[in-house]
Amino acid sequence: MPIEMGQLLPSMSSGQLLDYMAECRGLVLEELKAIVPAAGELQPILYDLVFEYPMREAKALRPAVAVAVCRAFGGPLEGVLKSATVLELYHNAFLIHDDVEDGSELRRDAPTLHTRHGTPVAINVGDAMLALALQPLLDNVADLGLGRALRVMEAVSVMARESAEGQAIELAWTRSGNWSLRDRDYLRMVHKKTGWYTFITPAVIGGLVAGCTQEQLLRLRLFATALGTAFQIQDDILNLESGPGRYGKEAWGDLWEGKHTLILMHALRCADAEERQHALGILGRARPPHQGHPSPTEQVVERLTALYQEQQITHRAYDELTQLLRHTVQVRYKTHEDVRFLHDLVQRHDSIAYARRVAARRARRARLLLHALDPVLGASEHLSFLDGLIDFVVDRSH
Amino acid sequence: MPIEMGQLLPSMSSGQLLDYMAECRGLVLEELKAIVPAAGELQPILYDLVFEYPMREAKALRPAVAVAVCRAFGGPLEGVLKSATVLELYHNAFLIHDDVEDGSELRRDAPTLHTRHGTPVAINVGDAMLALALQPLLDNVADLGLGRALRVMEAVSVMARESAEGQAIELAWTRSGNWSLRDRDYLRMVHKKTGWYTFITPAVIGGLVAGCTQEQLLRLRLFATALGTAFQIQDDILNLESGPGRYGKEAWGDLWEGKHTLILMHALRCADAEERQHALGILGRARPPHQGHPSPTEQVVERLTALYQEQQITHRAYDELTQLLRHTVQVRYKTHEDVRFLHDLVQRHDSIAYARRVAARRARRARLLLHALDPVLGASEHLSFLDGLIDFVVDRSH
Numbered sequence: 001m002p003i004e005m006g007q008l009l010p011s012m013s014s015g016q017l018l019d020y021m022a023e024c025r026g027l028v029l030e031e032l033k034a035i036v037p038a039a040g041e042l043q044p045i046l047y048d049l050v051f052e053y054p055m056r057e058a059k060a061l062r063p064a065v066a067v068a069v070c071r072a073f074g075g076p077l078e079g080v081l082k083s084a085t086v087l088e089l090y091h092n093a094f095l096i097h098d099d100v101e102d103g104s105e106l107r108r109d110a111p112t113l114h115t116r117h118g119t120p121v122a123i124n125v126g127d128a129m130l131a132l133a134l135q136p137l138l139d140n141v142a143d144l145g146l147g148r149a150l151r152v153m154e155a156v157s158v159m160a161r162e163s164a165e166g167q168a169i170e171l172a173w174t175r176s177g178n179w180s181l182r183d184r185d186y187l188r189m190v191h192k193k194t195g196w197y198t199f200i201t202p203a204v205i206g207g208l209v210a211g212c213t214q215e216q217l218l219r220l221r222l223f224a225t226a227l228g229t230a231f232q233i234q235d236d237i238l239n240l241e242s243g244p245g246r247y248g249k250e251a252w253g254d255l256w257e258g259k260h261t262l263i264l265m266h267a268l269r270c271a272d273a274e275e276r277q278h279a280l281g282i283l284g285r286a287r288p289p290h291q292g293h294p295s296p297t298e299q300v301v302e303r304l305t306a307l308y309q310e311q312q313i314t315h316r317a318y319d320e321l322t323q324l325l326r327h328t329v330q331v332r333y334k335t336h337e338d339v340r341f342l343h344d345l346v347q348r349h350d351s352i353a354y355a356r357r358v359a360a361r362r363a364r365r366a367r368l369l370l371h372a373l374d375p376v377l378g379a380s381e382h383l384s385f386l387d388g389l390i391d392f393v394v395d396r397s398h
Numbered sequence: 399m400p401i402e403m404g405q406l407l408p409s410m411s412s413g414q415l416l417d418y419m420a421e422c423r424g425l426v427l428e429e430l431k432a433i434v435p436a437a438g439e440l441q442p443i444l445y446d447l448v449f450e451y452p453m454r455e456a457k458a459l460r461p462a463v464a465v466a467v468c469r470a471f472g473g474p475l476e477g478v479l480k481s482a483t484v485l486e487l488y489h490n491a492f493l494i495h496d497d498v499e500d501g502s503e504l505r506r507d508a509p510t511l512h513t514r515h516g517t518p519v520a521i522n523v524g525d526a527m528l529a530l531a532l533q534p535l536l537d538n539v540a541d542l543g544l545g546r547a548l549r550v551m552e553a554v555s556v557m558a559r560e561s562a563e564g565q566a567i568e569l570a571w572t573r574s575g576n577w578s579l580r581d582r583d584y585l586r587m588v589h590k591k592t593g594w595y596t597f598i599t600p601a602v603i604g605g606l607v608a609g610c611t612q613e614q615l616l617r618l619r620l621f622a623t624a625l626g627t628a629f630q631i632q633d634d635i636l637n638l639e640s641g642p643g644r645y646g647k648e649a650w651g652d653l654w655e656g657k658h659t660l661i662l663m664h665a666l667r668c669a670d671a672e673e674r675q676h677a678l679g680i681l682g683r684a685r686p687p688h689q690g691h692p693s694p695t696e697q698v699v700e701r702l703t704a705l706y707q708e709q710q711i712t713h714r715a716y717d718e719l720t721q722l723l724r725h726t727v728q729v730r731y732k733t734h735e736d737v738r739f740l741h742d743l744v745q746r747h748d749s750i751a752y753a754r755r756v757a758a759r760r761a762r763r764a765r766l767l768l769h770a771l772d773p774v775l776g777a778s779e780h781l782s783f784l785d786g787l788i789d790f791v792v793d794r795s796h
Contacts, residue, residue, distance in 0.1 A: 046566035097525060101518035118573065120499035123521060124565045127495060130528055131558030138551055146544060153536055160529030167522045168444035175516065300722055312715035317705045321719075324698055 166193025
């Protein structure tokens with residue numbers, strides 16, 4: 001139930017919203033083509049790969065937020081396009097590095113960059129994208145004047161630091177198997193890891209280019225903060241609810257990776273002692289290296305079993321070898337049954353509904369904060385986009 | 399045999415040179431401490447790790463080059479320190495990511511960051527360092543004025559791109575097993591991968607801060623280009639000649655990794671068809687995952703052999719299982735014998751002496767180019783440092 005906005009603000013349908021983002025995406029891809037060096041031996045080994053993720057089916061949400069905020073405040077489209085492209089470069093560089101760090105296999109309905117080209121190349125392509133992001137920030141000086149260009153750079157600098165901090169927190173939780181966390185720990189982590197670069201910095205940059213006052217920038221930041229948390233929670237929900245065809249990542253990938261989500265944290269909190277202990281045991285196990293295919297060790301163990309049945313191996317040798325294989329070659333991996341247990345736990349405790357309620361609260365807060373900006377803004381499709389975005393963030397199916 | 403410089407330039411001993419670098423290092427570490435957020439939960443999982451490589455025994459060559467060039471041209475020390483720290487941040491971020499990409503195990507006499515903290519953390523720490531490098535570049539505006547600060551940023555932007563391009567070229571050669579390369583391909587690759595961020599950008603930034611003319615900057619760039627190639631060739635030589643205690647990396651690590659060096663390229667060129675084919679076969683194999691320790695598979699095969707000897711396993715089962723283990727669990731790895739073969743090949747064809755000659759030619763060129771700058775520069779310890787650096791680069795033992 002969306003809260004009513006001022007009369008100035010007609011709502012934007014989901015279709016119009018997607019059109020708005022698609023238009024921004026087209027403009028940003030044009031900019032990107034101008035930034036990335038073209039032709040030459042470096043194309044197949046570096047610069048073509050820069051385009052891999054951006055050219056896959058993507059929403060280009062971040063550029064759209066920057067453009068919409070800028071234009072809603074009467075700023076010029078041309079003034080914000082270079083910065084929007086920088087945001088897209090950072091976003092995709094982070095995706096590439098995150099996919100390596102999380103061992104993810106699917107991104108936007110296709111194999112992740114490191115799955116396709118190897119980890120070394122993927123890390124380097126990410127670094128190249130971060131390098132390419134510097135020049136447009138410098139070019140901003142000519143377009144925006146010194147003051148605004150420097151403030152945009154500063155916003156990007158803070159964003160990059162916050163994102164790395166958020167990622168560090170999440171990695172530490174995963175590494176240490178720390179599940180003694182409160183919701184607010186999770187909310188702070190996703191605020192840093194996702195919120196800054198998905199909503200806060202895009203909105204602030206849009207505002208900076210449009211010449212917003214300090215107070216307006218602060219309000220924009222609060223609006224974007226609320227929206228960012230809602231967005232990430234919905235992302236976690238989609239991961240549990242969708243099949244890969246619809247969502248573009250692995251179904252239940254978060255459970256396989258043992259990712260900390262509000263949903264799983266809620267389920268663990270509600271679980272009885274025995275369930276909880278079993279779940280923590282599962283979460284302590286790694287995901288198998290190639291999900292869906294038996295691991296090399298599994299193949300060997302399978303063959304070993306067959307040879308034992310054919311009496312080619314004594315019982316003693318069979319025992320010893322299977323144990324050795326399990327202990328030396330392989331850590332214990334999560335199984336389909338394990339992941340199914342976690343999923344059932346989430347269902348049993350209605351944890352998705354709980355997460356949905358938290359996301360909805362954040363979305364309502366975002367609407368109130370946007371509403372508070374409404375009086376200074378005239379009606380425009382850009383403002384309608386921002387309003388529509390609030391519903392989209394929590395209702396989207398991809 | 400160093401070429402004589404003008405009388406204005408007394409040479410600097412190796413000890414004085416190291417003192418000069420140590421002093422620069424101390425100043426840069428102070429700056430770094432001011433830049434990196436201190437205290438709080440993020441220290442053990444992120445910001446302490448930022449200091450790991452810089453606090454190990456390191457020369458801080460890049461900051462020293464920037465400082466020496468700046469001061470030789472009469473520029474202020476304080477003006478160049480922030481940029482020198484940015485160079486150190488980039489350098490160490492690249493080291494961390496390169497170590498992951500190359501699968502290196504030792505860096506500066508200690509385990510590499512990913513060996514100690516895992517690949518995900520290592521990638522993220524590198525990204526955080528790239529993020530931290532942005533703020534001091536912005537602070538330069540207050541210290542240097544707008545024009546110079548922007549040109550320094552531009553220099554860093556070009557540097558980051560060139561480094562990623564160099565890395566892309568090297569990774570592509572490794573991945574495709576391409577050894578049909580000319581010396582000039584190698585020289586271009588190391589120019590991009592190492593030269594830009596080790597000498598060219600430090601020298602250019604020093605010159606920019608000191609207010610050098612365009613022509614002086616061009617000469618500095620040529621000087622640094624020659625020096626950079628000489629430096630990398632000497633690095634390759636050290637890798638083959640030193641034990642780990644002295645050099646800080648694995649002895650013969652480049653051979654284990656199958657890295658493209660002038661030395662190995664020369665040896666392959668001189669080898670007869672049979673030697674060459676054998677060497678290429680070796681270079682096509684991966685390095686074993688944990689050098690020095692038997693791999694898990696090797697342990698299993700060892701146990702399998704013992705059980706076969708005890709007649710716990712039939713011959714057929716033994717054959718089948720060892721073959722299966724070799725094929726499914728393990729790709730074929732380089733052995734100590736393989737690496738010894740490569741090393742012998744290099745010795746037999748005097749390839750180290752060849753590389754030394756190429757490096758010496760580059761060093762002589764660097765001296766001539768520095769000499770050409772001499773008349774505009776007064777005698778100073780900074781100029782003496784740059785002169786002494788030329789000998790140091792090709793004579794150093796670490």
